[in-house]
Amino acid sequence: MKSEKTIFHKTLIIDIETVPLTKHWNMLPEPLQHHWIHKTQFLYLNEIDLQQPNTVFESKAGIYAEFGKIVCIGLGYISKQDGQNVVRLKSIQNDNEKQLLEEFCDLLRQYEAQQKDFLFCGHNIKEFDxxxxxxxLIINGLPLPSCLNISGLKPWQVNHLDTLELWRFGDYKSYVSLDLLAQVLQVPTSKNDIDGSEVAHIYWHEGDLGRIASYCLKDVYTTTLVMLKLKGWPDTLPEAHYV
Incomplete structure (x- = not known):
């Protein structure tokens, strides 16, 4: 059986940042506009929000794959440098989602060639990322890499490390944010510049993809430290190294 340390060094930590497909709701293709209006009926909105589809679109659409897109993927893995463990961090960001996903899949193939039985890790990764x-990938007409071809598998057959699931200890009623988990475990938090609720505005109104990528990598690093804490990492927590 592999030691925990071996597993840590065969783990790829990821986080994605998503935004609405378009800047404004009425810029969607007309059929999608109608579907969004229908969707809002099930979002537990108040009457004012129901009458303002664009406001709700900016704040909510990015979390749905049918109405949003990925603008950044952050990746991290633990490796040795000068005899010390470090977390190597890299981001992929692109306004063109198809190009972003193609680059991501290329990186996965390279990583899989080096670590054939690697695990993904993330916070709420099983239900979101x-x-x-x-x-x-499917919407963009791209094939699923073998490591992501999990459709039809039973939950226990998907062995990604999910820090939210680890913290639940079987209690599926509860949800805890990455920031709160970082606070209680006393590891550096990523929420010292922006938080996820601001990503869409920063992307569509400020055009600052670099700031979003920086935030995303902080999330990856925080997730890595949370994972190590939850899994009983015995050594000093590794530093971040950006590549």
């Missing part, structure tokens, strides 16, 4: 990536 991985399904979102898979759906957007």
């Amino acid at each position: 991985i399904p979102y990536i898979c759906r957007r």
